[in-house]
Amino acid sequence: MSRAADGPHPHPLTDHPMARSVLYLRLGRAHAALGEELSCSRALAAAEHQLGAPTAEPAPTWCVWMSPSDLAVDSGRCLLDLGHRRSAHQLTQDGTKVLPVARTKTKAVFLAYEAEEYLRDGEYDRAATTATQALTMANRIGAPRCVELVHGLLPGFAGHTSAEGVGELLELARAS
Known part of the structure; x- marks a missing residue:
């Protein structure tokens, strides 16, 4: 059977929920930059879902920094790009406040x-x-x-x- 027929094959660098969260967040930023609000919203929701997904495996080293703070601030930047200033400010402030020392x-x-x-x-x-x-x-x-x-x-x-x-x-x- 071909790879396409089997569906996606996991890759150790991107299969972890935290890695997927970072990738969805970056996708959301790209959609926001293009003014694609619905696609951005879907990507941000997926990033949030993946960030909260349980896993027993450690995250890849390239994304261990990802946290709810990072998600909030980058989501705020997306909303800012889409013209939702008040929500953008709130998310950015909330994310900054809860960032660990x-x-x-x-x-x-x-x-x-x-x-x-x-x-x-x-x-x-x-x-x-x-x-x-x-x-x-x-x-x-x-x-x-x-x-x-x-x-x-x-x-x-x-x-x-x-x-x-x-x-x-x-x-x-x-x-x-």
Whole structure:
């Protein structure tokens, strides 16, 4: 019998529920970027289902970081891409709040994502405050990806230097 007739064959790197959760989450992000809301919703639901699926096997090392926090924040980014700003903010904040302390670098990245969301909404003061938190944390722990993410947001603050916290953010960014 052919492989197609037998159905999919498990692969050790992608057969684990946590691995499938990550892959469905990435699929959801792709659908969101394309504006495909229904397909995105289905992929996010599958990611959530897989993340909660019981298994006795350890997750592959490439996806052991996956957690409900990661699912919430990336789902929020999907909703943001689809124009559901309020739900996006809530998921991102919820995911960031429950992230374990041991994942400080990820928290800094999540805060940068949250700042980007506020910036897109024109909430320059909240964006600046959140970006400052992210940049401060990233500088403290040596997280260059996060520093780069925050620096990438700076052009969005052009013309809004009078908003609360923007001056402080720009000063901190110049020093880092």
